[in-house]
Amino acid sequence: MTDRIPLAGVLGAPVSHSRSPALHAHWLRSLGLRGHYVPIHVENEDLARVLGVLPGLGFAGVNVTVPLKERALELAEHVTDRAALIGAANTLTFRADGTVHADNTDGHGFIQALRQGAPDWSPGAGPAAVLGAGGAARAVVAALLEAGVPEVRVANRSRGRADALRADFGPRVSVVDWGRAGSIFDDAALAVNTTSLGMTGQPPLRVPLDGIGPGAAAMDLVYAPLRTPFLQEAAAGGAVTVDGLGMLVHQGAPGFERWFGKRPMVDEAARRAALGFG
Structure with a gap:
């Protein structure tokens, strides 16, 4: 003892x-x-x-x-x-x-933070759009598919990583070239930034976000700053926004x-x- x-x-x-x-x-x-x-x-x-x-x-x-x-x-x-x-x-x-x-537990943290910050979001409400295809994105995609999201659209600066993600997770994942990344938000019920773009000390996120419509949910995994430009622009378009700190805690x-x-x-x-x- x-x-x-x-x-x-x-x-x-x-x-x-x-x-x-x-x-x-x-x-x-x-x-x-x-x-x-x-x-x-x-x-x-x-x-x-x-x-x-x-x-x-x-x-x-x-x-x-x-x-x-x-x-x-x-x-x-x-x-x-x-x-x-x-x-x-x-x-x-x-x-x-x-x-x-x-x-x-990253996927668990993501889903719990999303449900807490955007309680009206439903997995069946429509497609999810995910920027990035690294380890955080893989956790997010896995959690979304498990929750029942019908389609997850992914855009990444390196197309190969996004294609590998689709190969691992199946046909409910679709890949869009980074040059057309803004299009993944059209009619999406959820928009997620898993990249470090927009984080303090990192380059800005230069992706058109006007496709994030009113009533959609938007979450940035970055929490420094808490209100990233991604979240600010999504909120200006009428989206319900969720910062990345909740995922860290959950x-x-x-x-x-x-x-x-x-x-x-x-x-x-x-x-x-x-x-x-x-």
């Missing part, structure tokens, strides 16, 4: 910008739990060695962020179906026998529950904590 204080953390390179430590610290305090959640800078080539050490130091599990998500999936002995389908893991749990269980909740044993509250206090106001 040991009396170790449970530990968890987030691995990435870089990781100093992560909002997750502040979020998890808030949850630990609000639930009166012992434990710590720490950021750990890990390069891709060092991930295997680090994962071999952490369980012995008392870590129950970790989140992984860029650029470690694909490598984390490769190293895990146990992989959920959704992580395998997405091709990346963001939530690792260390089992008692020393093996690693890998999951991807995707972190399943891991917290696994590692610390209690389900955290996903509420305004959690959002404020993630922003550094908790």
Whole structure:
């Protein structure tokens, strides 16, 4: 019988910008739990060695962020179906026998944030339009298809990645060339930006957004700034907008529950904590 204080953390390179430590610290305090959640800078080539050490130091599990998500999936002995389908893991749990269980909660976080921020959105309302075809986009597409969206349109600066996504997810996914990306929003019930374009320090998103109509929902996975130009323009056209902070908070909740044993509250206090106001 040991009396170790449970530990968890987030691995990435870089990781100093992560909002997750502040979020998890808030949850630990609000639930009166012992434990710590720490950021750990890990390069891709060092991930295997680090994962071999952490369980012995008392870590129950970790989140992984860029650029470690694909490598984390490769190293895990146990992989959920959704992580395998997405091709990346963001939530690792260390089992008692020393093996690693890998999951991807990004899609869960996306859907929960969308339903919370745009409660009138329905999967059957019409097509979804997704900008980007990277790991975040794969999680979003998987979640939308599972929810029952009839068609998911994808446009990506590199057509090959979008075509690969369609090959993996099937005929309900259609691909549009980046030069015609603005057309994917026509009659779409949902518009999603999964790219970093429009994020603080990144180039602007230069895609016509006038096709996002009144009553549609629009979500940007970026949360710095909270009100991206994508969301501002969508709102000006009458769309209901959802920022990316909710996805961050919702995707972190399943891991917290696994590692610390209690389900955290996903509420305004959690959002404020993630922003550094908790």
